[in-house]
Amino acid sequence: MSRGKTALALDLPLPAQPGLGKQAGAYQALRDAILQRRLLAGSPLPSSRTLAARWGLSRGTVEAVFERLRSEGYIERRSGSGSRVCAVVPELLLGTGNATAPLPSATAPSPLEARVGVGVPFVARLPDPALFPPRQWASYLSQALGEAGAEQLGQASAQGLPALREQLAGYLAQHRGIACSAQALIITHGIRDSLELLIATLLRPGDIAAVEDPGYPAAARLLRQAGARLAAIPVDAQGVQSEHLPGSGARLLYLTPAHQAPTGATLPVSRRLALLDWAQREDAWLVEDDYDSEFNYNSAPLPALKALDRNDRVIYCGCFNKTLFAGLRVGYLLVPDALRQALLERIELSGRAVAVTEQLALARLIGDGGLLRHLRVARQAYQQRRDALQAVLERHAPGRFELRGSHAGLHALLMLPPGFDVQALCRRAAQEGLQLQALQGFCLQVQAPPAVVLGYAALSLAQVRHAARRLAALLQEG
Secondary structure: OOOOHHHHHHOOOOOOOOOOOHHHHHHHHHHHHHHOOOOOOOOEOOOHHHHHHHHOOOHHHHHHHHHHHHHOOOEEEEOOOEEEEOOOOOHHHHOOOOOOOOOOOOOOOOOOHHHOOOOOOOEOOOOOHHHOOHHHHHHHHHHHHHHOOHHHHHOOOOOOOHHHHHHHHHHHHHHOOOOOOHHHEEEEOOHHHHHHHHHHHHOOOOOEEEEEEOOOHHHHHHHHHOOOEEEEEEEEOOEEOHHHOOOOOEEEEEEOOOOOOOOOOOOOHHHHHHHHHHHHHHOOEEEEEOOOOOOEOOOOOOOOHHHHOOOOOEEEEEEOOOOOOHHHOOEEEEOOHHHHHHHHHHHHHHOOOOOHHHHHHHHHHHHOOHHHHHHHHHHHHHHHHHHHHHHHHHHHOOOOOEEEOOOEOOEEEEEOOOOOOHHHHHHHHHHOOOOOEEHHHHOOOOOOOOEEEEEOOOOOHHHHHHHHHHHHHHHHHO
């Protein structure tokens, strides 16, 4: 056998970690070899047949590993030329310019964030509360209260209950690839509460904060209200463009890498590594909003950006408001050690600790497998609604649109033909009882192509089909 990078891959041992299956072990071995630069960009990988024989696995198992690595951007596969590493790991990431001009104060009105609602096509970018009925939640609350002691009920901890943080740490390790301790977690009231807490703790008026463009309007508004100067980083079909990050002076970048809000793009691993490199070089923070990563319909979700964070530059935000029901208002922060004490002091000062009863119920829900059972049911329901939306539009308006970002999440992006009058479409749709949000309404500086955001998760299947037929008729009219 020839020596070199291909031979090196054959010598990689499978991890002997308890509970780690053979497929997960093979994935971890190859992924770690790429991240640690034992396999460099451009390196050929052995064939799946060769690796299967070397590791004592079925060829189908190795093929599944290769496909996962390809979907996550670590390798590329070409018929007739095998598989090669395509992820570029920056040098600085392996070790422990100029700022963008501030945005003008006058901006377009925010999209209908305040009017996003259940049963309203197509702003239903919410979980369907009917899939987690009140009686079920009441049962968990009742059990939690019945077992709670006076000490637990007597005071709300700024950091959150240890029971919930322990359950969350296990959940994140198993399902988002994040190795963390319960001590690193802080319980909050949701993503926006987490953002406001971070902004108040980390930023001073005049600091530069980078955001995706187009992006989540509430994040930009919270940053601007705090006096931050916004650097708008353009987004393409693969997510935020890392080459446009500010050269110096930025304190943080807020981003949604798993399912970009609102385009639905999933950030590939090479860009994730470039962001981590930038954050370490510039002494900046990456605020990862992982708002709907549990809902991936075509394959396993890409591990969180935080899972690649070797230098503790990522602040990870998650919530239950997108997985269970919007009115729950419980989220969590996974924070670097350097920030935890300052964040806890601000929570103590503001009295914004989360109610004990909800935390106890959520700890029980996760611990007895109830959350995973609900996610399986919800994932199937949302996928069925997405499929129905796409099928009706393709049947009644063929060639008039392209649906992007529908592989995951609670919404998709409806791309329209060049020159299409989006505002006229939104006005006609409103007359038909459909609320459409133009992609341009989510932009700060960039000029978006003709497109509208379609939320479908919090609609019944019948509502999806009926609303999609009405939308298709409008698309046919032009």
